Amino acid sequence: MVDNSAFDDIPGTTVFTAQRSHQGFHLNQFCMSLMKAENRERFRADERAYLDEWPMTEAQKQAVLDRDYNAMLANGGNVYFLAKIFATDGISFQDAAASMTGMTVEEYAAMMLAGGRSPEGVRSIREGR
Amino acid sequence: MARITAGLTTSHVPAIGRAIDLAMTDTDYWAPLFAGYEWTTAWAKQTPPDVVILVYNDHASAFSLELIPTFAIGCADEFAIADEGFGRRPVPTVIGHADLACHLAQSLILDEFDMTVVNQMDVDHGLTVPLSLVYGTPAEWPVKVIPLAVNVVQYPPPTGERCFKLGRAIARAVAAYPEDLNVQVWGTGGMSHQLQGPRAGLINQEFDHAFLDDMVSNPDALRAISHLEYLRESGSEGIELVMWLIMRGALGGAVRELHRFYHVPASNTAVGHLVLEPIASDQKELS
Numbered sequence A: 001m002v003d004n005s006a007f008d009d010i011p012g013t014t015v016f017t018a019q020r021s022h023q024g025f026h027l028n029q030f031c032m033s034l035m036k037a038e039n040r041e042r043f044r045a046d047e048r049a050y051l052d053e054w055p056m057t058e059a060q061k062q063a064v065l066d067r068d069y070n071a072m073l074a075n076g077g078n079v080y081f082l083a084k085i086f087a088t089d090g091i092s093f094q095d096a097a098a099s100m101t102g103m104t105v106e107e108y109a110a111m112m113l114a115g116g117r118s119p120e121g122v123r124s125i126r127e128g129r
Numbered sequence B: 001m002a003r004i005t006a007g008l009t010t011s012h013v014p015a016i017g018r019a020i021d022l023a024m025t026d027t028d029y030w031a032p033l034f035a036g037y038e039w040t041t042a043w044a045k046q047t048p049p050d051v052v053i054l055v056y057n058d059h060a061s062a063f064s065l066e067l068i069p070t071f072a073i074g075c076a077d078e079f080a081i082a083d084e085g086f087g088r089r090p091v092p093t094v095i096g097h098a099d100l101a102c103h104l105a106q107s108l109i110l111d112e113f114d115m116t117v118v119n120q121m122d123v124d125h126g127l128t129v130p131l132s133l134v135y136g137t138p139a140e141w142p143v144k145v146i147p148l149a150v151n152v153v154q155y156p157p158p159t160g161e162r163c164f165k166l167g168r169a170i171a172r173a174v175a176a177y178p179e180d181l182n183v184q185v186w187g188t189g190g191m192s193h194q195l196q197g198p199r200a201g202l203i204n205q206e207f208d209h210a211f212l213d214d215m216v217s218n219p220d221a222l223r224a225i226s227h228l229e230y231l232r233e234s235g236s237e238g239i240e241l242v243m244w245l246i247m248r249g250a251l252g253g254a255v256r257e258l259h260r261f262y263h264v265p266a267s268n269t270a271v272g273h274l275v276l277e278p279i280a281s282d283q284k285e286l287s
Helices: A005-009 A018-023 A025-033 A037-045 A047-051 A058-066 A069-074 A079-088 A093-099 A105-113 B014-021 B031-035 B038-046 B098-110 B125-135 B160-175 B205-217 B219-223 B227-234 B238-251
Strands: B003-010 B051-056 B071-074 B116-118 B144-150 B182-188 B255-266 B269-278
Touching: A018 A025, A025 A058, A025 A079, A037 A047, A037 A079, A047 A058, A058 A069, A069 A079, A079 A093, A093 A105, A093 B014, A105 B255, B003 B125, B003 B160, B003 B238, B014 B125, B031 B255, B038 B125, B038 B255, B038 B269, B051 B125, B051 B238, B071 B098, B098 B144, B098 B160, B125 B144, B125 B182, B144 B238, B160 B182, B160 B219, B160 B238, B182 B238, B205 B219, B205 B227, B205 B238, B205 B255, B205 B269, B219 B238, B227 B238, B238 B269
Parallel strands: B003 B182, B051 B144, B051 B182, B071 B116
Antiparallel strands: B003 B269, B071 B144, B255 B269
């Protein structure tokens, strides 16, 4: 059996393994459907009705309705698929990433301009480095 | 005989494409980035290859979760531009080189690299942003392109060692193609970045600079970097740097560094860019 426990030692990071891909299959396939303009229109018109066309869990649907990207990641979402949602919303990748960090859009933008988030202290929980 | 005359690496951040498409390249935010590519755009005009083998990753555009090929090679005559959720980028259709691509696919599979052959595929920013950075906004792309898509979306991507060896196999296959073609290999993606979760925004400049140095003079050190080390040091999406090793493997032994550029940030990402030339006398066979 593969051992992915080391990934849990990297703070604030979700690694999209085959298991997560299985868990999030319908969530991610829904995201992919937003690559078609007509689907984006139908989704915008009634998000709940559009989501109900997909065999997703209620937690996955609610995370999408809430635009809670960390909850989507926890329920098997992958950020490259989730990008179809924030592209549909007209939100940049940077602002969407900011929403996952607990920082404001302005704080996150300032951090990136200052060179980004330092790896110091966020490489390993166990090793404290 | 076809020959590999240069290798290039560049990040392929979608926001760079948007800056080009919206003519925002001279803003305070973007001008320093595009200044770093001026040498390359001039060089690219002087020495256009016939074909670019463009190593990139699809970002949930052509490949959904229905099928996840580790290595896929585009053998079509042309590749349409993907709509990634905000409409298609206004860039020319990408023209392939089907004959060389089919030769590569057969050669690589018989050389024990189990390529997925793709006869129809849209290409996304992973492929078109590098073309825009090097060739600007032409009516038609001045080169033919063979897309070589690597899975870096679902863990695990291929190892860096495997990627380097695929590059070696590409070099052997190109050298066995009878037509006199000038071929470049581009490795795209990276450098350090993390796009998801509370650790998003991670940039590791020390790691990136060491990686750039080793790309030039010590690629064997890069072949040994584990996936866990990429995840910890370069962020969950920085792991796509394994794609650069396909280019480096294709160039072989010693190389000459023609150009280097590094810049933070482009959106969430550290941008790294190299132009390398193989030193012909050092093309002994590598394993």
